[in-house]
Amino acid sequence: MRSNFARKRNQFIAFSIFRAAIYLNVLALALFLGFIAINGISAISWEFLTEHPRKSMTEGGIWPCIVGTVYISLGSILVAFPLGVGTAIYLNEFSGGGRWTRIIRMGIINLAGVPSVVYGLFGLAFFVLYLNMGVSLLAGSLTLGAFILPLIIGSAEEALRNVPQSYREASLALGATKWQTVYRMVLPAALPSMLTGMILGVSRAAGETAPIMFTAAVFYTGKIPSSIFDEIMAMPYHIYVLATAGVNIDQTRPLQYGTALTLMFLVLGLNLVAILVRNKLQRRL
Template sequence: MKKLQLVQDEPCGIRQAYCPNPQQGQRGRKERVFFALFRSASGVNALALFIICGFLLWNGAPALSWEFLTAFPRNSMTEGGIFPCIVGTLILSFGAMAVAFPLGVASAVYLNEYARSRKLVRFLRLGINNLAGVPSVVFGLFGLAFFVTVLKMGVSIVSGVLTLAVLVLPVIIGTAEEALRNVPSTYREASLGLGATRWQTIRSVVLPAAFPGMLTGAILALSRAAGETAAIMFTSAVFYTPKLPNSIFGEVMALPYHVYVLATAGTEIEKTRPLQYGTALVLVLLVLGMNLFAIWLRARLQKKL
């Protein structure tokens, strides 16, 4: 009894080791409740993804074949394959990235490293955030009005690439700027202390350290560019073309627009239903493959750095 009294007379920090605080138990219960809610939300998302992928596999896998992947559509697109659509999607996606990634990184470098006016930076970031929320059909109408009509590029690959580049530019700028912020300031201070100029520091120290993080934005942008329909249906994609494009000013077929065409084929919709699911499945697998390649490249760069 005396020993217990001595424990109770100890300071609060020691007493709590023997006498649990009721508030700590209440906080622990709240923590478990919120963790359960977070796990449930993650489980719902994973279940939805599993259902969608399973539905596409169940309905689209029977349509997959070597002919389906390597042949041209024929007989009003009720037969044949989707080879020109695959080629067109790859051209548009990587073309958009080739244009948007350097511009996005350069914009992020200016905002994070050079811009000194807080009002200007706040205004530019507000514009970038608003641009990220604009529906893709608006970008399609902008591409139609500006690239196709005003610049007289016509319905072509270059019009679609530039439209998609504008579409994904806010995503790349945001992630690139965040990657630059995550570079420790000691890197910059050490480089400047050794006599390097600001540009030499950015080029040789900051950008290599931030590049793996910038690839995260590139992965997100690549996925969005590959799956867009509204942005290309007015600028570059066509219903059908009998040959592959031979220049950047040629028309092209694309997987997302091809799915849209098959799904709205009127009286032929039942006949084209297997092709719809097969094309959608190929699009998902193509985006997955491009993402896995980009993730693998990012992991290698992170390990190297």
């Protein structure tokens, strides 16, 4: 009887701790979102969303920043998603395990822990200077793509592992080749879960400052990028500039919070589009 009571008591304590952790995280998120919304909502207007910055960025809007953030986020996904999925397919389906595969996986894990500023310095040295791309949308997209690549590889590998082995066995038993099995059976079944990793990658790419401040983003440009070799304005870097540079930091405080609030909604919108695409693919399967 005492043993049963002790087990129930320990279970209650453990579940209470878990609930408290959940509530604490939800509370912290609500406070953060509420703080940004309260301080930034006054800056949101049609002018703020559709015009260029004016008067040392103390007036006007953030339209070039919005466009630049969308471009570089999508560019990084176009770079990272095919490479990440291809790497995951090789590691999970064709490598056969072994020491070399373990070394590759260890390298991917280590890359996931490298600080973002290191990726920024790498992009500056390799893409901007060595390959002579200059500060451009292309250099920033490649740098951000490298930054989120370990995340894409990890989520894609996990999606492939979750495909039942019976799919592969049935396809091979019907005479399909290994590649046909992967391409026609395994990959379609894993794709919706892979898109979850892509969603996380978009969210992470859109909010990064360090990788783009050396490779793509500039303090101010008066034009929307029309080429992959054009420099851009981006919301994360714009917030950094408004909060740290110049003599009008207090004057631009509402613009800082307004830009942060817009960035949150932009990331939410990009995620929502990706989620709708993923759900549509899941229904087809």
